[in-house]
Each structure stands twice: as C-alpha cells, then as structure tokens.
Amino acid sequence: MTRNDTRNADDGDEQRTNSSGTAVSEPTAGSEATSGSLLDSSLDVEGGSVPAGADTVIEARDIDVFYDDAQALQGVDIEIPENGVTALIGPSGCGKSTFLRTINRMNDLIDAARVEGELRFEGKNVYDDDVDPVALRRKIGMVFQTPNPFPKSIRDNVAFGLDVQEKDVDVDETVRTALERAALLEEVEDQLDSSGLDLSGGQQQRLCIARAIAPDPDVILMDEPASALDPIATSKIEDLIEDLAEEYTVVIVTHNMQQAARISDKTAVFLTGGELVEFDDTDKIFQNPEHERVEDYITGKFG
Numbered sequence: 001m002t003r004n005d006t007r008n009a010d011d012g013d014e015q016r017t018n019s020s021g022t023a024v025s026e027p028t029a030g031s032e033a034t035s036g037s038l039l040d041s042s043l044d045v046e047g048g049s050v051p052a053g054a055d056t057v058i059e060a061r062d063i064d065v066f067y068d069d070a071q072a073l074q075g076v077d078i079e080i081p082e083n084g085v086t087a088l089i090g091p092s093g094c095g096k097s098t099f100l101r102t103i104n105r106m107n108d109l110i111d112a113a114r115v116e117g118e119l120r121f122e123g124k125n126v127y128d129d130d131v132d133p134v135a136l137r138r139k140i141g142m143v144f145q146t147p148n149p150f151p152k153s154i155r156d157n158v159a160f161g162l163d164v165q166e167k168d169v170d171v172d173e174t175v176r177t178a179l180e181r182a183a184l185l186e187e188v189e190d191q192l193d194s195s196g197l198d199l200s201g202g203q204q205q206r207l208c209i210a211r212a213i214a215p216d217p218d219v220i221l222m223d224e225p226a227s228a229l230d231p232i233a234t235s236k237i238e239d240l241i242e243d244l245a246e247e248y249t250v251v252i253v254t255h256n257m258q259q260a261a262r263i264s265d266k267t268a269v270f271l272t273g274g275e276l277v278e279f280d281d282t283d284k285i286f287q288n289p290e291h292e293r294v295e296d297y298i299t300g301k302f303g
C-alpha cells in the first residue's frame with residue numbers, strides 16, 4: 001500500500017518555471033486544497049479515486065505531450081513501483097524532464113505545454129478536473145538541477161512549505177526532521193538562522209531536498225540533482241537518494257549512466273522522438289536490454 005495520506009502539510013506553494021524551465025517557488029495565497037487530499041475542495045465530487053494496482057504508485061497511460069505543435073512525448077506507458085529509485089535516462093531532448101514534470105503537473109506552468117493521456121498517482125488521474133495541482137505537488141515534491149534555496153534562513157527555507165498549514169504542527173521539529181532526513185542537520189544545526197545561500201552547492205542541494213521532504217510527500221522527483229555538483233557532493237547526494245528511497249518513491253532524471261546504474265532499481269530509457277523504449281530492472285537494462293536501440297545507447301554508439 002501507499003504511504004499514509006494524512007501526514008501531508010499544506011505548503012500553499014505554487015511553483016513556476018522560468019524561461020529555461022527551471023522552477024522557482026512562489027507563495028500562493030488561499031489554496032483551497034485540503035491537507036492530505038489531491039482534490040480541489042472547491043469542487044463537490046464523490047471519491048473519484050480508483051485503487052492503485054499493487055505496489056504501483058505512478059502509472060502513465062498513453063501520455064503525449066506537446067509544446068505548441070511540437071510533440072515531445074509519444075504514447076508513454078509506464079508503471080513506477082512504490083519506493084526505490086526509478087531512473088529516466090536517454091539522449092538530450094528525448095523528453096525525460098518533460099515526463100518528470102508531467103507527473104506532478106509542472107507542465108501546467110508552461111503555457112505552450114499540452115498533456116494528453118492519463119497519469120495516475122495512487123490510482124487517481126492527476127489530470128482530472130477535481131485535482132488541485134498545489135495539493136498534488138505537496139505529495140509529489142521536486143528537486144531541480146540547480147540548487148535554488150530562497151534568500152532566507154536555513155530554517156525558513158525548510159519551513160517555507162509549512163507556513164500555512166494547521167497550527168498543531170511543530171514547525172521547529174518538522175524542520176529538524178527534514179534536515180536530518182536530508183543528511184544536513186549535523187552540518188547546520190548551529191546555524192539555522194543563517195542564510196541558506198551561504199551554504200556550499202552540495203549543502204544547498206540537500207537543503208532543497210529538505211524543503212521538498214518537509215511536507216512529507218510520497219514521491220520525490222529529481223531532475224539531474226547532482227549535475228551542478230563536484231564529485232564529493234555528488235556522492236553525498238547519491239547516498240542520500242538511496243536512503244530516501246527506503247521511505248519515498250524517487251524518480252530521477254540523469255544524464256549520467258553510471259549514476260543510473262549505481263543508484264536506481266528500475267530504469268526507463270527514452271529515445272529521440274519522445275518514446276519510452278524500454279523500462280525494466282536496472283541490471284537488465286544495463287546488462288541485457290531487449291532493444292537494439294537501447295543497447296546502442298547504453299554502449300555509447302549514440303546519444
């Protein structure tokens with residue numbers, strides 16, 4: 001079964017992408033979402049949730065994505081299991097980031113983007129009219145390529161998503177727990193009031209991971225989270241991802257095939273044209289893929 005839905009905090013936080021597709025977060029006043037529910041509470045609907053298939057937390061059915069008239073993804077079908085790490089790999093421009101953003105409706109924030117098909121999260125199509133994208137993004141957090149802490153204290157960065165939630169949440173305790181889960185608490189516990197911008201790049205990325213996990217999501221999406229980091233910081237992030245995957249479902253886009261092979265349990269290979277060509281256990285993909293095009297990509301013949 002999926003993780004308990006009742007523990008999610010209301011971050012009241014709408015994320016927007018800038019022109020390069022990098023997300024920034026802005027507070028959104030007055031979200032109607034009920035904590036722990038994907039449903040837009042302004043719509044009077046009954047249930048609407050279909051039970052998820054065993055152990056499948058995210059299921060895409062025939063997903064097409066267009067940017068204006070250009071098709072970026074074609075007929076993507078995938079069932080991502082609960083917990084563990086699922087890596088999305090493939091050559092540049094094949095639609096990995098587009099697919100990641102489809103999962104928590106970040107593509108909604110790109111005017112040119114249009115999504116067709118169904119994306120089920122815990123059995124519910126997240127594109128149904130009664131789903132509140134803000135509530136969805138609380139349950140499906142996201143970490144981006146470039147660490148993007150706010151110009152605020154470390155504490156306020158992590159607590160940012162908790163500002164408008166119910167009063168009985170102990171913010172300090174939640175911040176400490178999130179920092180601990182993000183393997184950062186030990187390094188910053190004496191400087192929680194210092195600016196998040198004063199941390200190193202690797203620490204900033206772990207701060208962003210702490211911010212993403214503070215509302216206690218079920219899924220964490222990561223778009224090349226270590227590509228801007230040096231090897232030591234990268235190694236810490238990889239260790240952290242493996243730890244997080246014991247408790248969360250982690251879906252990671254990476255250009256780095258060694259990284260995918262090291263840390264993921266499942267690997268999805270997207271190829272040019274926005275097709276998901278093969279999805280299987282990571283060992284199988286790297287040792288004995290079914291498709292010749294995947295083997296060519298893995299062995300470096302193209303891409």
Ligand SMILES: Nc1ncnc2c1ncn2[C@@H]1O[C@H](COP(=O)(O)OP(=O)(O)OP(=O)(O)O)[C@@H](O)[C@H]1O
Pocket residue numbers: 021067072090091092093094095096097098099110112255
């Ligand atoms: N905001 C956007 N507006 C218009 N087209 C876009 C946008 N974002 C992506 N695209 C296009 O969609 C296609 C897929 O891009 P996407 O970034 O998803 O691929 P990717 O596999 O993640 O690439 P990379 O590995 O280089 O990051 C590309 O042709 C890209 O130019």
